[in-house]
Amino acid sequence: MNHAKILNLSISSLLLLSSLGFANSLEVKDKNPCLSTDPALGDSAFWASKAVEQFADGRFTDAVNTVDACFAQWGPEAGQQQKKLHKKRNSCPPTGKVKPRIKRKIEKDYLMNDVSMALWAKARSQHELGQIDLAKQTYGQCVYMTCGRAWDPKGWFWSPAKDCADKARALLK
Numbered sequence: 001m002n003h004a005k006i007l008n009l010s011i012s013s014l015l016l017l018s019s020l021g022f023a024n025s026l027e028v029k030d031k032n033p034c035l036s037t038d039p040a041l042g043d044s045a046f047w048a049s050k051a052v053e054q055f056a057d058g059r060f061t062d063a064v065n066t067v068d069a070c071f072a073q074w075g076p077e078a079g080q081q082q083k084k085l086h087k088k089r090n091s092c093p094p095t096g097k098v099k100p101r102i103k104r105k106i107e108k109d110y111l112m113n114d115v116s117m118a119l120w121a122k123a124r125s126q127h128e129l130g131q132i133d134l135a136k137q138t139y140g141q142c143v144y145m146t147c148g149r150a151w152d153p154k155g156w157f158w159s160p161a162k163d164c165a166d167k168a169r170a171l172l173k
Contacts, residue, residue, distance in 0.1 A: 034070035044074045048114040051121035060125035067122035071115075078115035078145065085147050092147035097156045106149050106157060116148025120160035123167070132171060139168035 036046035047070045054063035085092070093106045106113070123138035142164035149157040 032069075033066045034073055042110070044070075044111050044114040047074065048118040048121070051118045051125075055121040055125050055128075058128075060128045063121050063125040064129070067118045071118070074111060074115050074118070075141075078112045078148075081109065081112045082145050082147055090147075092159075093149055093157070095149065095157050095159050095162075103157075109147065109149075112145060112148045113150065114148075116142060116145035116160040117150045119145060120150070120164055123164055127167065127171075136168060136171060139164045139171075143168065 033050055034043060034047055036043045038046055041049065047066065051063045051066045054060075054066060093102065093109075098106070119138060119142035123135050123142050126132075126135035126138055143161050146159070146161045148160055150160050151157055
């Protein structure tokens with residue numbers, strides 16, 4: 001074989017390998033619940049939304065697994081945000097209908113909101129699965145995220161931490 005044919009064959013092989021690598025990276029991304037496949041959602045919002053969707057569909061084990069797969073990536077930073085608010089003794093944002101300015105302010109804390117929502121989905125799923133001791137632990141993590149807010153499509157915010165506290169209290173009775 002002459003050098004030109006070997007070079008063309010090598011280039012073709014490299015192109016094929018790189019395109020296979022790209023295709024494989026897409027497959028991994030589709031299977032990784034920590035990475036958004038929706039251009040309208042960031043990674044943490046996608047992760048939390050996926051867990052909530054799985055909970056709503058009665059796929060409780062999937063919801064727990066989704067939260068567990070990504071919590072180490074998102075949880076610590078959200079916990080630090082919440083810790084700073086606890087130290088400053090700032091009040092948490094309101095729930096219910098809010099003015100657009102307050103809504104924008106709440107949305108700026110998206111990571112804390114996403115993590116609190118994911119923890120809510122995990123705790124509720126564990127509860128539904130009858131994993132009461134695990135649910136109590138996760139409810140506790142969720143309650144810690146007191147300033148996290150979830151948007152209801154009907155036009156208002158609610159507190160996953162408050163709902164988790166209510167559910168945990170019911171387990172202690």
